Structure formats: C-alpha cells, structure tokens
Amino acid sequence: MNPSTLNSKEFEQHFCGTLSDYVTAIAWSPQNTILVAASAAGEVTLWENDELTTLQTGNDASVDCVAFSHDGQFLAVGGQDGRVKIWQNRELIATLENAPAWIDKLAWNPISNQLAFSLGRYVQVWDADTREIIVTLNFESSSPLGIDWRRDGQYLAICGHQGVKVWNSQDWNEEPHILNIPSVSIATGWSADGKYLASGNMDHTITVVETQLLTSSDDPQPWVMRGFPGKIRQLTWSDIINQNGSPLLACSSVDGIVVWEKSPDESVGWEATVLTNHVDVINAIAFAPNSFLLASAGTDGWICLWKQAKQVAQILTGASEGFSCLAWHPQGKLLAAGSKDGELLIWSKATRGQGFGRK
Template identity: 55%
Template sequence: MPGVNKGGSKTAKQQTANSQVFTLLGQHSLSDYVTAIAWFPEAVGSAANYLVASSAAGEVALYQVGTQLDGTMLQSATDQSVDCLAVSRDGQFVAAGGQDGRVQIWQVELAELSSPKLTLIASLENAPAWVDRMAWNPQQKLLAFSLGRYVQVWDAAANQVVTTLNFENSSVLDITWHPDGDRLTVAGYQGIKVWSAADWDDDPYLVEIPSASTIVAWSPDGKYIASGNIDRTISVLEWENPAMPWLMRGFPGKIRQLVWSDIALKRGAPLLASSSSESIVVWEKHPDERVGWEGQVLGQHDARIEAMQFQPGTSTLATAGADGWVVLWQKRRLGQMLDGAPDGFSSLCWHAKGHQLAAGGAAGELVVWSKGTRGQGFGQK
C-alpha cells in the first residue's frame, strides 16, 4: 500500500473519504519538542475547552482553546525535559513528571464564569530517578508513576504516597490502570505485573512475556489486555482466560504504539491498532478463536510514527509521524492529511468528545484542528 508521501499530497478536501473534515482551529508554540498533550474533561471551567502541554525544555502550559488569551505557564523552562503529563478523569488534578525526578501536581479550582485556576499542591522529589510514565486511576484519586524499577502510588485525598511497588526484573517500561480502577498494570522485562488496588501488599499476578513488554493497554471494556514486546511481537489475552494468549509476529521493528478503539464491533471486541517504525496495522477479532486477531495494513508514513489514538466514539484512527503529517484513517482508509510541524510531529490527543484534535511538534508547535468549523485560535492561560 502506498505510503503517506509529501510530494504527492493532495488538499485536505480532496483526501477526505467521508464528510468528517477537520480544519485548523489555532496554533501556538512551546520552546522545544512537545512531549505530551492532555485535554481537560468537558465539565471543567467555563464553556471553553482547555488542554495542557509539556515540552523537552521543561515547560508545562495551560491553553484555552477557542479564544486568544495571554497568561503564564504552570511551569517555565527548566532545561530538563517533562516527559509525562496526565489530567485526572474528574479534571480536578494535573500531574507532570520528567528528567529531574520531580512529580508536580496541581489542583484545579473551578469558577463558574471564569477559566480554571491551577494551584501547585505537591512536588515530590525523586532525583536521581527519571519519571517517564504516569497514569491516573480512572475511578479513584490515585496517581501511579515510575521510578526506575519501582512504581509509586500517590493519593490525592491524603496528599501522600500510599505504596511503593517493586517491579524487580527491570526498569518500569509502561504503566496503565484497568478501566474499573481496581488493578494497576506495570510492564517490563519478562512480562506484565498486575497489582490489586484493594491490597497493595498482595503478590501481583504475572503475565509472562519471553522478552520484555514495552507498552501495555487494556481494552476500554476491560476484557482484553495487549502488550507490545521488544522481540517485535504483540500478545493479546482475554483476562478471563489469561492462559491462552494470541501472538502476532512479523513486524519491521519494535512495537511503539498500541491503542484500542472505544467501540465494540459486531463480534463484540473493539479494534486494536499498532505501529512499528513507519507501518500501521489495525487488528479485528476473528470469529474463529484459532485465528484470533486478523490484521489489516493501513499504509505507512515516510518516517516513524510517534503517536496514535482512535477518535472517541468512532473507528477513525489518527497517527502522528516524524514526517510532518497527522493522518486520519477513516473506515480504515486514508482519509485526511494535516500538517503544521515541518520538522515532524511528536504527540497527539483527541478531545473526549472527538470534535477537536491536538498535536505537538518536534520544534515546539502546538496545533489544534476542529471538526467542520474554523475557530479563532487559542492562547496560553
């Protein structure tokens, strides 16, 4: 299948396979590579939308999308990268961590007719450890973050770390929570460990991987868990039958991205998308259990895919590449190509309603597109 080629690109209108067209809403910039982007839940603040973004220079900035505003950053450049960023599901807390080992946590104060006010309530010092993975529990006010071979869990209600978990086998390579919030899942060398949030002292359940799991993802219904492994394989298992995993092979490189759609198809399972180097594969559950998952190659970018995510409520997949394109794959076909980062894109994130898409660039660009309408832009708040 042909790649995404700059030289042969068409206009966005010509490339769109259906009526869902995204147009530029606005753009801004940070001083360095955009490392992470996270949207606030819709209920936060006024009628405007808000997102936070971080950079390799150490910046953390709050943006109001839809109006031009002046303001200050949550954290100015420190010359040490902020590598992970997370907004709690209820929108009450923002957390950031990175190269200096600090985990910064801001509490969001809401005012009915004004934008949210963020107050720094915790600064957890962990140097010389490097914090590069973090995730909020989807049901509780618990933040998990990596510290070398360990994971710590911070409780917002108590404003303290409530447990330190030892992965032992290696440095922690990925962290995620089960959608029910009752299990913390940690990936690393020789497998995935799953701790119960009800009893942190209990031994974790081990999903064995012959090499190392570098990325792990639960399906939104909590039924399946997928891991991308350093030996260029993907394993998928049904949680109720973990002894019989499915294994996918034959990728050109390490699995770097692994994401689920949030809608189930007729066969009862959501779609799973993976990226390896420049290539993309979308996996669908096959009715024959012996076949497992059937993959469809969508095509490829001209350079490595740095981020990907399904649009909420649809099967449209957005991929951001180091080639300077964000591509929307609609109905598993090349739909729309979006630009705005000549040196390459580094990150992307859909708004929870799916009507806006934000992407970050290697030179600090922050770009937001909106479905169907052209807005006024956005600025720092």
C-alpha cells in the first residue's frame, strides 16, 4: 500500500533531529514530555520543548538500552562498555562498572525504584534508594534476552534459552517459576492486567500462559501458537481489554504482524488476525496507550498505524535508511521513532488541524 493512497492525517510530523549514528533505543518519561534517545556511537540525548540536549557524548561504545523509572525521577542507560549509568534529574548519581560484560537489557520496577539489568548469564537488581545491588539472579541457561516486570511489581520475568523464569520480588530467595520452552525465548511480556505472560520464540512460536497457573502449578499448560515465517522478534500487549474481557497480543515476524485475540470459547483458545503491509523486516511494534491503535516500524522506512489493530489508517515516513525503534508517549498524543541513519522523529496527534502542543 503506497503512503500517498491513504487520506488519514491523524498524526503529523512535529519534530525532526539527528544523532550521529544508528538510534538504538528511545523512551518517554512517564511523568512529562521528555524523550531520551541513545545511539550506536554512545550518545545519550534528551528531547524537551522541541530541543535536543546532550546528556552523554559519543564514545564509540554503543548504548543499547534506556529507561525512565516509574515516576520519571531516574534515568538508566546501559551498553557495550559494561556500564549502567543512572541520572537523577539530569545529575549523574551512579555508574555501575561491569566490563567486559555488555549491558543490553534493563527495566525499572513499575512501582518502585528498583532497576533490573542483564549481566552475562545473570540479572542484577539495583535499588536507587539505597544505591546498592539487592539481588543477583542466575538465569543459567544463557544470557537473558528479555526482561519484564509485571505492572504491580511483584513478578520479574526473564527469558532466554529454554524459556522464561519468573521471580517473586517479595522473596527473591524463592525458586523461580519456570515456563519451559524447547527453544530460545527472544522476547517476553506481561499483559497490563497481569493475567497473562507471553513469550516470543526462536522456533517460530508464541507461548501464552495464565499467570495464576504458572505460579501455582508444576504444569501451567500454556497455549502455543505456530505457523510464523520466522522467529518472533517483538511482542506487545494492548493495555485495554476487548468485548470478551481480554487484551490483544500483537507479535511480529519478518515483515508480518499477527494480532491474537482470546476467544470466549475456551476450546478455541486464541484466534489470529494477520496484518500485512510492510515490505521488509519489522523492528518495533507497540500499542498506543488506552487504545487498540497499533504502530509498527520497519526497515522499509515505514511506520504503519493500524486502526483497531486491523487495517492501516496512516503511514508515516522520514527515515532514509529505515526505522530502528519507536515509542508512544504515555498519553498517546506523541509518537517517537529512531532510524538506522540517526534520525529522531516525533509525530503529534492532530487536534482541530493543529498538532499537540501547538497553539
């Protein structure tokens, strides 16, 4: 579908800036309109009030993961040099030295100031209030490939070779609950209501398990969805539920997206809707907050906005070498994306012909 054939102009370009290299990761502050962007050259940049401010200059060591704490007070970054750096209101307050390990995954607890980050075959949890490592979790089977806290902060899921391990943050000494998968789990994520945990796998499958069964049974009996053309690169849950009382789960594989919807008929399980429009690998997908609007960013240089996670309503462009990442602002009125060539673009939701923040 050619972008020029679409009439929808729900989002319009609001900002375009440039980093010196491939944009590896971006994230919005949950409490205000600040965006952090990192690059393969090691830059860490903040966007606020339509201006870019450099927090860290490039050092030729890639920064691969960035995240704000739940209240926006702390910002953490990690990357190739093995350092985890934490800023508090733009002041660098801690640098955790882990060389030669490569830090490529980190995530803040959604309700506290605990930061989980990958470290070899382990995940460590650092407390910003005490500025100490509070626990080291042994994944054993491989390097962690995905980290996700449940929204209430009680459970931490870590995925990699042979599946997903889930630790109870109320008692780190408890043995983890295990979702066994005869492959490698590349991505994992909790549904917003905490009822489900999904895993995207190297063997071209998606696994979904009910949290209650996973944490209370030796045989949680997960659903397994098959038939994908390649490994599952990303997955994302809607944070609202449909008329059947369940969230939607979207996953991407190669240049296609499959949206899963739980059937009210338990014998049916999850039903699939296939979305096709991209002509190259999809690098990022995300539901807009409080909406079934799904965004997908691809190497083809398109961001497709799928209305109700069913059909393309608008295509956004502007990345000369293709998009690498995307992120919705918590209010859903701004969408940011980074490109392989260093472009940082932000679109705003049009309101009566005017963009968000424009009077």
